[in-house]
Amino acid sequence: MRVLSLIFAILLSGCFSLKTPLPAVSYFDLDQSFPSKTCKKSINLGISEIRSADLYNTPEMILRKNNGEIVALQSQVWVDVPKNLFKKLLLKKFNSECIHTSIAPFGGVKNDLLLKIEILNFDILESGGVKVSVFYELSSLKNFEVLKSGILSVKEAGESVPAFKKAILSILDKLSSMVR
Numbered sequence: 001m002r003v004l005s006l007i008f009a010i011l012l013s014g015c016f017s018l019k020t021p022l023p024a025v026s027y028f029d030l031d032q033s034f035p036s037k038t039c040k041k042s043i044n045l046g047i048s049e050i051r052s053a054d055l056y057n058t059p060e061m062i063l064r065k066n067n068g069e070i071v072a073l074q075s076q077v078w079v080d081v082p083k084n085l086f087k088k089l090l091l092k093k094f095n096s097e098c099i100h101t102s103i104a105p106f107g108g109v110k111n112d113l114l115l116k117i118e119i120l121n122f123d124i125l126e127s128g129g130v131k132v133s134v135f136y137e138l139s140s141l142k143n144f145e146v147l148k149s150g151i152l153s154v155k156e157a158g159e160s161v162p163a164f165k166k167a168i169l170s171i172l173d174k175l176s177s178m179v180r
Helices: 002-013 082-096 160-179
Strands: 026-028 043-052 060-064 070-078 099-103 113-125 130-140 145-156
Touching (some): 043 082, 082 099, 082 113, 113 160, 145 160
Parallel strands (some): 026 070, 043 099
Antiparallel strands (some): 060 070, 113 130
């Protein structure tokens, strides 16, 4: 009888799945191509650093709730950390607009200007849309003087990934016009 119940238990064990399914994860990128322009005069810009708060040094998208709570979304993930996604768009956008960029260490490149960026917000808002804020510092490398610095902040309504693209492109347009 013991043997029969053991065989019966083994047969039934194949009918039950004790595995828990993993939650579905969606991966997102902000990649975009920009048309090239013909350049009469180009500017050499050095990007010394693009930093972000520790909160954004993770690929999970961040949801900022109305009550101030911050939640990392496990089911929606960037393909890289936000500062690298921002840097990739910045390099493509600036190079398409005759702003030749180089990244530290600069080697033998002689840059006209130096740009530092700190990402302050890269959030999905519970009320809808997204918020992207950056602190920037633009310096002249001729006399080592800070030309401009400040905070650029954009709130964009809509679905998260297209809204992030719009917000970042708006910030990059403002930075590009300052460099020119």
